[in-house]
Amino acid sequence: MVRTPCCDKTGLKKGAWTPEEDRKLMAYVTRYGCWNWRQLPKYAGLQRCGKSCRLRWLNYLRPNIKRGNYTKEEEETIINLHETLGNRWSAIAAQLPGRTDNEIKNHWHTNLKKRLKKKSGEAKETSSDDDLSQNDKGQEKDTEETGINTQNAATIPEIIESPTSALSPQASSSDFSTTDNTTATNMDLISDDDFAFLEAYEPPSGNFWTEPFLSDDYFMPNDFLAPSVDPDSPFFDGEILSPFAFISMEDCNLY
DNA sequence: AAAGGCCGCAACCGCGTCTGC
């Protein structure tokens, strides 16, 4: 949650993100997408490493993120998927629109794992196996920590790729313009004024407007195109906002 | 009311994988 803010050797900031940093990151990604996480903080005016920015965006700032309030259905899905997939949190998250792997992982460790343990403990209560600490730990390694049920593992691709999944995985990443409460909350973080620094910002080297195109690492998930071209978007002001805006998904050919 | 312990969760770290050259 709140690590002591500090700077590492390279002068990059670490620890908890400030609202100001959030605004900068959000404003930049919303406008230009994440064509290269490594370079992004430089252009966004952030003293953070790309990894940190990526994590912050994916786990906290991204639109459509649901936070807390797990439904019974979601929890059951997590439990079932975990049984099948093991600790493949990203795969599990893909089945739960709006949930991040980090959050699911946390929720698993803090709630579901204990709950399951309790349940299985109750079930085992009558059995003679009382050597919980040792046995349980060993078992945990097998079924929870590394935990892929090899029998079920055969069905993994089906589960992951199934387009008919009750909880469509696509919805989480592509439905940018959907406005649930969380989206509104996240979007509320930034205002038009927050783009001001981007307008004024001069990258350390190269041409701000062309360099992204020259990068072989150009990366823009379909999430990020929508806000630039969607007339319904609060950020659409009738003209192209982003140098990337005219690129179609076909051009990107990323997925 | 104060102190100590525990819990939840955001963020960091390190490794594996992917991609381009």
Add this chain to the structure above:
DNA sequence: CGCAGACGCGGTTGCGGCCTT
């Protein structure tokens, strides 16, 4: 084919806040 750079993932850490004593 090997190397390097970037990304993605899972495990772990550590602080703030809540709970218990």
